[in-house]
Amino acid sequence: MKIGILGLxxxxxxxxxxxxxILIPKIAVFxxxxxxxSANFHETANKIINEALNEKITALEELCAGIIxxxxxxxxxATRAEIDMEAEYVVVRKTPSSGQKTQEMxxxxxxxxxxxxxxxxxxxxxxxxxxxxxxxxxxLLEYSKKMLGKKFSNEEVATILKTVPLxxxxxxxxxxxxxxxxxxxxxxxxxxxxxxxxxxxxxIYEVLKREDEISVVLKSHANPRFVEDIVRKILVSxxxxxxxxxxxxxxxxxxxxxESIHQHNAIAExxxxxxxxxxxxxx
Numbered sequence: 045m046k047i048g049i050l051g052l053x054x055x056x057x058x059x060x061x062x063x064x065x066i067l068i069p070k071i072a073v074f075x076x077x078x079x080x081x082s083a084n085f086h087e088t089a090n091k092i093i094n095e096a097l098n099e100k101i102t103a104l105e106e107l108c109a110g111i112i113x114x115x116x117x118x119x120x121x122a123t124r125a126e127i128d129m130e131a132e133y134v135v136v137r138k139t140p141s142s143g144q145k146t147q148e149m150x151x152x153x154x155x156x157x158x159x160x161x162x163x164x165x166x167x168x169x170x171x172x173x174x175x176x177x178x179x180x181x182x183x184l185l186e187y188s189k190k191m192l193g194k195k196f197s198n199e200e201v202a203t204i205l206k207t208v209p210l211x212x213x214x215x216x217x218x219x220x221x222x223x224x225x226x227x228x229x230x231x232x233x234x235x236x237x238x239x240x241x242x243x244x245x246x247x248i249y250e251v252l253k254r255e256d257e258i259s260v261v262l263k264s265h266a267n268p269r270f271v272e273d274i275v276r277k278i279l280v281s282x283x284x285x286x287x288x289x290x291x292x293x294x295x296x297x298x299x300x301x302x303e304s305i306h307q308h309n310a311i312a313e314x315x316x317x318x319x320x321x322x323x324x325x326x327x
Contacts, residue, residue, distance in 0.1 A: 046124075047085050048074030054093060056131070058101050067152065069104065069131035075115060076124040088118060104129055104233075105167040105225060108156035112163055125158040133169075133233070140247075140263070141255040148250060152233050153222060168222030168296070169236040173244035174214060174260070175301050178268035181212035209265050215301035215310075217244055217271070221278055223286065224293040235285065243277040245269050271312040274299040279314060283325040291319035 052071040057064050073089050092114045101107050108127045115125050133150045153168035188210065192201045219240050225231050241247045246264035249256065269277075278297045286293075298313040 045077045046074055047077065048072065048126075049086055049089055052090070052093070054097060056097060056101060056104070056107065058104065060102070065133070067104065067131040067133065069129035069152075069154075071127065071129050073111070073115075073127040074125065075119055075122040077119075078121055078123060089115065092118065103167065103230065104131065104152055104154035105156065105165040108154050109163050109165050112156045112158050116158060127156050129154045135234075135237070137247075137249065139249050139252055139256040140259040142253045144251060144253060144256070146249050146251045150237050153220065155222075163227075165225045165227075166222050167225055167231050167233060167236070168220060169233055169240060170218065170220045171237055171240035171244075172248065173217050173219070173241055173246065174248050174264050175217045175245040175271070175274070176212040176214050176264045176268040178212070178270060178273075180305075181210050181265070181268050184210050184212065209262055212265055212268055213305045214245075214264060215303055216248070217274065217299060217301045219244065219274055219278065219299040220297065221282070222296040223282065223289070224295070226290060226293065229289060231286065231289075239278055239281045239285065243269075243274045243281065271299045271301050271310045275312045275314050279316065279321055280325055283318070283321050286318070289318055291317065291322070293318045295321060 050072050052073070053068055054071060056067045056069060058067060071093070073093070075085065093111055096107060096111045096114060099110070108129060111127055112125050116122060131152045133152045135148050135150060137146055137148045138144065139146055151170035153170060155166040157164045185205070188205060189201060192204055196204065221236050221240055223231050223236065245267045246260050248260065252260065275297050279295065282295055294315065294317055296313070296315050298311070300309055300311045302309050
């Protein structure tokens with residue numbers, strides 16, 4: 045039997061090299077009991093989580109693993125335990141042209157799972173960014189060539205198209221990256237956020253001046269991408285960045301674009317071991 049708690053919220057102080065990060069994650073915790081066993085799980089789980097919060101916390105996934113260990117010490121007959129945390133994470137950024145400071149919101153995703161006496165830690169992030177459609181841009185390129193060709197020479201058309209940005213329709217994109225992290229290894233969530241943002245057509249910002257808006261739009265249209273392009277770029281970046289992680293570590297990537305000219309959305313995702321990913325990327 046699987047029992048658990050959903051929607052638990054706690055204040056967590058994470059000791060980072062850059063200072064203390066204050067998070068209020070939403071927590072879901074579960075354990076599997078053999079048939080015929082029972083427990084006052086709600087009260088006990090709350091007590092164990094509070095005890096873990098009084099210890100030094102350096103990463104959300106480490107906190108998850110610590111809570112799982114304490115749960116298994118209390119419930120030795122449990123066959124499986126799992127905890128998930130999702131927290132809003134604020135980072136101060138500067139806008140691309142004006143340099144104005146702005147607070148950007150991200151999601152940290154952390155998980156620990158115990159199966160067959162082995163605890164697996166997973167850390168991840170969710171980022172919202174911007175994509176520009178390559179297909180529409182290619183169509184507008186052909187249209188522009190045709191229209192400009194009526195008044196200008198081929199050389200002049202080529203010069204114009206190199207100078208003037210080509211339009212496309214845009215989407216707000218939400219992408220997730222989760223990486224399995226073994227004992228004695230660590231992954232900085234800020235690095236995951238950076239990988240996600242760099243894989244989109246452009247970052248987006250809460251506050252933008254006009255020159256920043258121009259910069260964001262120009263960058264996005266200079267880097268048109270489908271959702272599958274984003275997933276591929278994230279995976280390639282992970283393979284290059286985390287060469288120290290063991291082959292058996294799993295990676296999950298999901299990207300969804302909220303379409304602006306369709307009634308539906310586009311989505312792509314991939315689950316892969318680092319061994320498989322490295323073989324594809326490095327040969």
